[in-house]
Amino acid sequence: MGNASSMLTQYDIDEVQEHSGYLFSQQEIVALYKRFCQLDRNAKGFISADEFLSIPEFSLNPLSQRLQRMLDGLNFKDFVAFLSSFSQKASxxxxxxxxxxxxxxxxxxxxxxxxxxxxxxxxxxxxxxxxxxxxxxxxxxxxxxxxxxxxxxxxxxxxxxxxxxxxxxxxxxxx
CATH class of the missing domain: 1.10.238.10 (EF-hand)
Known part of the structure; x- marks a missing residue:
């Protein structure tokens, strides 16, 4: 899972699910991985604050500057963990x-x-x-x-x- 262009294995999916409190299904994890790879333009394995700003909903958010400090440099596992707070299953x-x-x-x-x-x-x-x-x-x-x-x-x-x-x-x- 280190290289963003590599394939996601079942082990990776299970690990990410556990890390994010099982708030996303396996299908959702795969969909999030595809989106993560799209955002990680340089295939570094993490997303920079600038790459997050390429998401229109994020860049238009009045709190985007505050969120940037939380998001800068997230790897895929932490990206999903961050998004888990927005899951319908999150408490x-x-x-x-x-x-x-x-x-x-x-x-x-x-x-x-x-x-x-x-x-x-x-x-x-x-x-x-x-x-x-x-x-x-x-x-x-x-x-x-x-x-x-x-x-x-x-x-x-x-x-x-x-x-x-x-x-x-x-x-x-x-x-």
Whole structure:
């Protein structure tokens, strides 16, 4: 599985399924491998952030810059593991863990008001003023019983954002 142009063996498929928590079928793993090989233009065995940006849905995503740091240099196994958070079979906990990683800019396991503001800024662009963003986040934190200077660990983050009913799913087209 080291060379992206090599064939995927049954052993590779089983290994990738195990690594991604069995959230994709064998057919889906094969389809994802084909897509991975298309993205890995230089057949290096991993996908760069620039190659990810060649995916229109990814490049148009307002959080693409944040996602890039998580995706740069993924090999196939890690590519599938990352995508497993978007599987219909993924638990709400798995989906929230990915969202938390997007918000946790410095990867220290905590999200603060600055991190929340940065993501909200990415999502809203010029549609909201900085003052409006701060008002929304202050209100959201207060409603959940947190102060403006709170540093949220994962459980706090879930308490605040977990009730939003976010839908994060991607369908893997199988040939």
């Amino acid at each position: 709400p906990q798995q989906k929230m863990e990915l969202i938390f990683r997007v918000y946790d800019v410095d990867s220290k396991g905590r999200v603060n008001l600055k991190d929340l503001l940065e993501v909200l800024r990415d999502l809203t662009g010029s549609f909201m003023s900085e003052e409006q963003r701060e008002q929304v986040l202050n209100h959201m934190l207060e409603e959940a019983g947190y102060m403006r200077d709170a540093s949220l660990v994962f459980d706090d983050f879930v308490k605040i954002l977990g009730k939003s009913g976010m839908k994060m799913e991607v369908e893997v087209p199988i040939d």
